[in-house]
Amino acid sequence: MKPTPTDSPAAVLAAILSDSFVRASFAGATRAGASPWERVAVRPVELQGVKHWQVASFDGRKTQTKNLADPAGVLTDLLALQFAGVHVTTTTEELDLRTTKKGAVTLSRQAAGSAPAELTHNRLKDVPLPEGRADRVLEVMGILTAGGQVKPTMRAKYTQINEFLKQLTHALAPSGLRDLGRPLTVLDCGCGASYLTIAAHHYLNDILGVRATLLGVDINEEVIRKSVTRADKLPGAGLTFACQPIGAADVPADIVLALHACDTATDDALAQAVRSGARLVLSVPCCHHALNAELAAAGPAAALAPLFRHGILRERTADLVTDAFRAAALRVMGYRTDVVEFVSPEHTARNLMIRATLGGSVNPDAAAEYVALRDFWGVAPTIERRLGEAFAARLKPVLTPG
Numbered sequence: 001m002k003p004t005p006t007d008s009p010a011a012v013l014a015a016i017l018s019d020s021f022v023r024a025s026f027a028g029a030t031r032a033g034a035s036p037w038e039r040v041a042v043r044p045v046e047l048q049g050v051k052h053w054q055v056a057s058f059d060g061r062k063t064q065t066k067n068l069a070d071p072a073g074v075l076t077d078l079l080a081l082q083f084a085g086v087h088v089t090t091t092t093e094e095l096d097l098r099t100t101k102k103g104a105v106t107l108s109r110q111a112a113g114s115a116p117a118e119l120t121h122n123r124l125k126d127v128p129l130p131e132g133r134a135d136r137v138l139e140v141m142g143i144l145t146a147g148g149q150v151k152p153t154m155r156a157k158y159t160q161i162n163e164f165l166k167q168l169t170h171a172l173a174p175s176g177l178r179d180l181g182r183p184l185t186v187l188d189c190g191c192g193a194s195y196l197t198i199a200a201h202h203y204l205n206d207i208l209g210v211r212a213t214l215l216g217v218d219i220n221e222e223v224i225r226k227s228v229t230r231a232d233k234l235p236g237a238g239l240t241f242a243c244q245p246i247g248a249a250d251v252p253a254d255i256v257l258a259l260h261a262c263d264t265a266t267d268d269a270l271a272q273a274v275r276s277g278a279r280l281v282l283s284v285p286c287c288h289h290a291l292n293a294e295l296a297a298a299g300p301a302a303a304l305a306p307l308f309r310h311g312i313l314r315e316r317t318a319d320l321v322t323d324a325f326r327a328a329a330l331r332v333m334g335y336r337t338d339v340v341e342f343v344s345p346e347h348t349a350r351n352l353m354i355r356a357t358l359g360g361s362v363n364p365d366a367a368a369e370y371v372a373l374r375d376f377w378g379v380a381p382t383i384e385r386r387l388g389e390a391f392a393a394r395l396k397p398v399l400t401p402g
């Protein structure tokens, strides 16, 4: 970005008020106590057919959200607070206003995607990260073109991420995470190329105005290297990656995400969530191999021999049984759990999501139900081993009553 000497906060205000405005963020203090807000996110929204500016202000404890039809006064006041960094995205350019501790102000502008986006059109596509308008983060991720169009090869991933983020949004308030009074800590397990990690960081911080730090972990060095390179090109803090097994992630996560963590990596992610006391777990399992090798039409399950005669039926049964054990085990550990189709199968065949929220009292029937399922199949599921002693302790009253 080239600094342009004649620019001023007025140019930033004009960009936010313009028809091409996409989003803005205000963050960082130039001096202690200069601003009541740690961070402010602004975006256009349409309410009853009228364009408004949604201003989400985070004071370090909670977020205050206002929808304003005439935001000029509020924005002028915000600019007067002299945040260290103000970043504005429009459909045609990126503006970056920097203020030093001594009060020196610089504005940099860079031409960006030029596809104009009708607000009404975007509202119709009511998804967390809409297409049709420039988004620097999604562009750096290689999902959108500079003009805001989804690259054809990225359509499936783009849709998966949007649907995943919808689930995250819906679960935030019920799990008590919307106004926690501190930034959220989010762990993405088996992050791969980190599309979900980066998108979730962007969505929470820049669009919802919910402060969150994200850590993506993966055992593949190459994907972590690529993720770090991508994140380095983006503004904003609190996005980190580590090359390590999921089970070694030492982070007190409030939210644990896992999108297609292979085979037993999903069990690792769920166990990690339980160890952290994560309030919310969203996990989309991928290939299920471990239990497939163990399942047999024997004992109480002998009548299921016809199901095991056909490879594809056996495979699908193993998938369903594995996820049933996982959901049941989370219930034993005090989570309210359900399993949903988070996206239509045309975008991924692996489209079941285990949604779990840590809640109140432990269901008294959960342990008995788990043991009955295990006795029926005569297997020792991986999730049980990963949860270890804490899980065994919950089953003990069922196994050794009295």
Ligand SMILES: C[S@@+](CC[C@H](N)C(=O)[O-])C[C@H]1O[C@@H](n2cnc3c(N)ncnc32)[C@H](O)[C@@H]1O
Pocket (backbone or CB within 6 Å): 189, 190, 191, 192, 193, 194, 195, 196, 217, 218, 219, 220, 223, 244, 245, 246, 247, 258, 259, 260, 261, 262, 265, 268, 286
């Ligand atoms: C199918 S990819 C999914 C990547 C990403 N979440 C996505 O949906 O685009 C699964 C990733 O999990 C990683 N993985 C598998 N087992 C793991 C483990 N035990 N710990 C950390 N990462 C693991 C793999 O290296 C791979 O990058």
